[in-house]
Amino acid sequence: MTIFVIVTYDVNEKRVNKVRKILKKYFTWVQNSVFEGEITYGKLEKCKRELFSVIEKDEDSVYFYEMEYKIVCNKKVLGQEKNYDSIIL
Amino acid sequence: MTIFVIVTYDVNEKRVNKVRKILKKYFTWVQNSVFEGEITYGKLEKCKRELFSVIEKDEDSVYFYEMEYKIVCNKKVLGQEKNYDSIIL
Numbered sequence A, B: 001m002t003i004f005v006i007v008t009y010d011v012n013e014k015r016v017n018k019v020r021k022i023l024k025k026y027f028t029w030v031q032n033s034v035f036e037g038e039i040t041y042g043k044l045e046k047c048k049r050e051l052f053s054v055i056e057k058d059e060d061s062v063y064f065y066e067m068e069y070k071i072v073c074n075k076k077v078l079g080q081e082k083n084y085d086s087i088i089l
Helices: A013-026 A041-052 B013-026 B041-052
Strands: A002-010 A028-031 A034-040 A061-067 A073-079 B002-010 B028-031 B034-040 B061-067 B073-079
Touching (some): A002 B028, A013 A034, A061 B028, B041 B061
Antiparallel strands (some): A002 A034, A028 A034
């Protein structure tokens, strides 16, 4: 069973690429500081453990907005819909 | 009736403060590029109209993740939970 998750982050420049490399394994990179996607609980916990070992807890900030069903979340776009998945880190 | 909305943005430096000033009227500034909060449909549409007049449609990107009930969205924090509401723009 998968859930839908939006991940946003505010991380020091020194660590941001490490965080993005981890998130790219699990989610789609949809905006400069935003990833989203459907994921199993098991993989979500694995992703969090990897991030936890990389971020600086008292400085960096990562939010996981978790929803049981993607359908409950209606995404509207103003301006450009971006996709950075093709960027190699 | 209010809905719960997460707003994320990737906007050119020249326009980002204008965007933030508008969003601060309607939402809570919870991370560098993220606002969130509960809002009526009427005010949400008003907020979007104001943003639409400020952003550059073919360059800037603003996402509205809209959910009927806040309870469907479970927010988890890794590291710091930030709040920029006290910042004067």
